[in-house]
Amino acid sequence: MSDQLLVSTRKGLFTVVRKSKRWDITKADFLGDNVTLTLTDPRDGRHYAALDHGHFGVKVHRSTAKGWEEIAVPVYPPKPEGLEENDMWGRPLAWTTARIWALAAGGADEPGVLWCGTLPGGLFRSTDHGQSWNIVRSLWDHPKRKQWMGGGADLPGIHSIIVDQRSSKRVWIAVSTGGIWLTEDSGASWVQRGEGMRADHVPPELTNDPIAQDVHCLVQCPSSPNRMWVQHHNGIFVSSDEGRTFTEIKDVDPSVFGFPVVVHPREPDTAWFAPEIKDEKRIPVGGRLVVTRTRDGAKTFETLTKGLPQSHAYDVVYRHAFAIDETGDRLAFGSTTGGLWVSEDQGDSWSGVSHTLPPVYAVRFG
Amino acid sequence: MPKVVFTPNLQRHVECPETTAAGGTVGEVLANVFASNPQARSYVLDDQGALRRHMSIFVDGQLIHDRARLSDAVGETSSVYVFQALSGG
Numbered sequence: 001m002s003d004q005l006l007v008s009t010r011k012g013l014f015t016v017v018r019k020s021k022r023w024d025i026t027k028a029d030f031l032g033d034n035v036t037l038t039l040t041d042p043r044d045g046r047h048y049a050a051l052d053h054g055h056f057g058v059k060v061h062r063s064t065a066k067g068w069e070e071i072a073v074p075v076y077p078p079k080p081e082g083l084e085e086n087d088m089w090g091r092p093l094a095w096t097t098a099r100i101w102a103l104a105a106g107g108a109d110e111p112g113v114l115w116c117g118t119l120p121g122g123l124f125r126s127t128d129h130g131q132s133w134n135i136v137r138s139l140w141d142h143p144k145r146k147q148w149m150g151g152g153a154d155l156p157g158i159h160s161i162i163v164d165q166r167s168s169k170r171v172w173i174a175v176s177t178g179g180i181w182l183t184e185d186s187g188a189s190w191v192q193r194g195e196g197m198r199a200d201h202v203p204p205e206l207t208n209d210p211i212a213q214d215v216h217c218l219v220q221c222p223s224s225p226n227r228m229w230v231q232h233h234n235g236i237f238v239s240s241d242e243g244r245t246f247t248e249i250k251d252v253d254p255s256v257f258g259f260p261v262v263v264h265p266r267e268p269d270t271a272w273f274a275p276e277i278k279d280e281k282r283i284p285v286g287g288r289l290v291v292t293r294t295r296d297g298a299k300t301f302e303t304l305t306k307g308l309p310q311s312h313a314y315d316v317v318y319r320h321a322f323a324i325d326e327t328g329d330r331l332a333f334g335s336t337t338g339g340l341w342v343s344e345d346q347g348d349s350w351s352g353v354s355h356t357l358p359p360v361y362a363v364r365f366g
Numbered sequence: 367m368p369k370v371v372f373t374p375n376l377q378r379h380v381e382c383p384e385t386t387a388a389g390g391t392v393g394e395v396l397a398n399v400f401a402s403n404p405q406a407r408s409y410v411l412d413d414q415g416a417l418r419r420h421m422s423i424f425v426d427g428q429l430i431h432d433r434a435r436l437s438d439a440v441g442e443t444s445s446v447y448v449f450q451a452l453s454g455g
Contacts, residue, residue, distance in 0.1 A: 055420040055450045056379060056409040070405070076413040096413035 107168020117158025334360025
């Protein structure tokens, strides 16, 4: 049972702690700075925070007994002289970290290993708790990587990284846009996964191509790894064969569009979503903030509203801003309009922690 | 030796006091500054060693031309100002 949340926002990192059945903000770090993501390493309890200082670039900090320390940031290798590689807009592609969009701890058998996904599409691996990083060349040099495109940003980016609980050599990543990729040898080689997903923002000949898919978020049930859930630009997809093939889930009230998805750690058929009107608007349907939950593998969905604003709510929940704890009972999410809600009963009811935070980019237990 | 001044806004993240450093180009001068203050480098230059997109450098009041290789000439008595390109509004 986790009693602590780390909430990354446009103007700082907020620690939220449960005490006497109340969740309160107890600490603000990096106040005024853009904190985009955190990772709590379950193997040693260390926290990592990604910051974006705009003019001054992206940085990574790590918690110590004395507070935060700045550590190495993933750096792209020198772009070869004369190499002409343009982005989808025809501009020269800058081989430089534009954003840290995913952080994940390696397996229990490889202490110190961290994975980091970035814009413009580089995946990095550290073997020393983030003291240094190496780009995964096999993926960066993969000819198909150049077919990745921007989704919500101008540049493609890796936003989801999943390390297989059974074998830490197996790692899935998801790209917006570029679909789902799997390595089974710690990153030495990669294969595309994700047949069955459908993209309707590309021409018909690309609609079903796994590389054209705008996956917003990919999760895997830790205790039943064959089950994967995707919140996609086009809707909700579910897999029962660890991402080889997906089935589209349609007609979920009030919408199948959204950014995050979380799955119960031991119940593969139970997952939660934060629905919105599709991409042309990106606001809750009817101004009512709701969470949808399925307990039967997407055969049916419930719309959860208790404790959430049901009038003139325009909260958007970003892909990293929805979290579940290791018990599967506690959930939390934050919004672009500074709302933060926690549930202790799997989403049946929610309590608001704050409605006045800066825009929330990420929420994590631990 | 050329004088080097960094934007006050950078001081909040990493200490960059006014200093002097040898060099005949912007790149050479900055390399010498960062040799003794390595943490500051990534705040000013990107992964490829080019000037970050929203940073600017002035040599004796003139905006530099070569943002990628930093080859603009610096004189023995020049002032090099490393600033933000946009006020931020």
